Amino acid sequence: MTQPIPMLEIWRGDLLESQHLGHAVVCDSSGQVVESWGDDEKVIYPRSSCKMLQALPLIESGAADAFGLSTEQLALACASHQGAAIHTDRVDAWLSDLGLTEAAFCCGPQEPNDIPARDALIRAGEAPGRRHNNCSGKHSGFLTLAKHLGAGPDYVNIDLPVQRAVKAAFEEMVEENSPGYGIDGCSAPNHACTVTGLARAMAKMAAPSGGGTRSAACERLVSAMGAHPDLVAGEGRACTELMRAMDGKVAIKTGAEAVFVAILPEQKLGIALKVADGGTRAAEAAIAALLVKYGALNAEHPMALKFMHGPIRNWDGLKTGHMKIAAGFA
Template identity: 30%
Template sequence: MKSVTLVEETRAGLVENVHIGMICGVNEKLDSLYHVGDATHHTFYRSAAKPIQALPVFLSNIITKYGLTNEEVTLFTASHRGEPYHIDALESMLQKLPVREEELFCPAAYPLNRQPKEKMLWENKEKRRLYHNCSAKHMGFIAVCRELGYPVEGYWKIEHPLQQQLLEILSVLSDVPVSQIEIGMDGCGVPVFAIPLKNMALTYLKLACPALITDISMQKAVKQMTSLMHEHPRMVASDDFICTELLKDKNIVAKGGAQGVYCFGLKNERIGFALKVLNGSEDVWPVIIASILEQINYENHETIARLRALKPSIIWNDAGDKVGEIAERFRLVGMEESTS
């Protein structure tokens, strides 16, 4: 496994933190147009898989059958942060869908964002499964099971027909045979899949450019799903988070996962990117992705500016003094350079 320094943080001129990892950008032929480090490294999607895991909902009649709003539907793709607008939509979904909160396999939790969590603690409210950042995904899983006649019990197990369906969907989108997809357990208890980084990038290229998908029903489902992610980006994460800021750009389909995994696809450029920060940091995503976009001469400078605003290059201490800097240290290698 070859990795490269992606970002350095310095304090008083001394290196304090180093974030190493790998990056890959591919076209529809799975050519590595750009890379840093090992593009074949098997990587777990973590929550970057959520749009893929949401596709069975979009392939079914659930949305119209139960009268879900666009905001509610977008939550199936989300790692929601527990803001009031998330909780309101989740409560509404519970009333509409044939799902009971106690059926969700994800554990009870408080919201991820500080303000709603502190408010609930102040009001002495208990943790709920609904507040877990994967709760909408689990609601979608159960709704699909009931719609397709699958058993709800054990929907989180890899041998369950729903999880087998998801394996097939991932295989189609990634061009990786099911037999070569590695399987672990995610933080919320459902299977999590690992494939080569370059194939992860390919899945997001197909999400951004669904015409590359030969299955027409899957193509239509992807179009519907990604249009809603663009229409309601803060439902996917929350304000001032990287997924939301990237999805404001209708040319980009993006989603991150735990432990430093991030994927995005560019429609007009027809490139899919995937990256892995090996120390698991999510904090440096904006720096890395802004640099990727700058290095490929991405035309939407407003998107890059929003990313730079999320993670400025100057490190300030609690008193407001400048104490250090954060900067990317990688250079994308192109196809021509790889073969020269």
């Protein structure tokens, strides 16, 4: 089996201190592999990188239009957000439109990653809620779909209508029968696929063909992400900062354990990668490097330099090292 290849080096002084290895695939709109590194048939859990695929039934079922969902809500359905007010206020409003409260969520309470939101809870003596969960936008979409289908409250059950629709869309987009699933951090099923399958799905979203409901759904989700990068992640996050750097022309999405995907409509390409050790900094550097390689991101843009090269600083602000994309990758 092909082994993971070096993607990112961490240097301190003149010493190579650490190295991150992984797998990456670039596919074109026909689903063919344009370029790959490591094992392109590596089976992975996409984690939150596949939220766009999980959101397809929300549009294809007619639920999004029936409930008049905005582009902001579609972006939130694809988001792994920070739990900032711009996220939770919109989630609360969405729940209100559904006649529900956060008690309907199957995702657990999560302390906000947004520092002002976290501090506000502490000052108020309040505990984090389920709306602060980074996946609450996705779950709002699931609840909307469940209500539209007349399904019950257990919308994360693998055998019930919402998750049956999600699995069908996922397998159609990756063009694989998933070998199994795991339970994600938000309690929803997460279906496994190959890195190539994930890249293929992103390429389909970048250049949907054949017209019809699926193509329209892909275009709407990608457009919503590009229009609202602040809702997809949040301030300081790679997804938000890199999408802003590309003027919303490319949609990118991270997933836990160092998965990252990119949807490049102008280039008609899809990218997927997985860092073997689960290191987020390496996944961010690797996706930035591939975005540069394929002409979506300016190599000299401050965000490209930030995520690809560092510098690495200590708590006193002193530069202690730097990152370097490994030779042979990107």
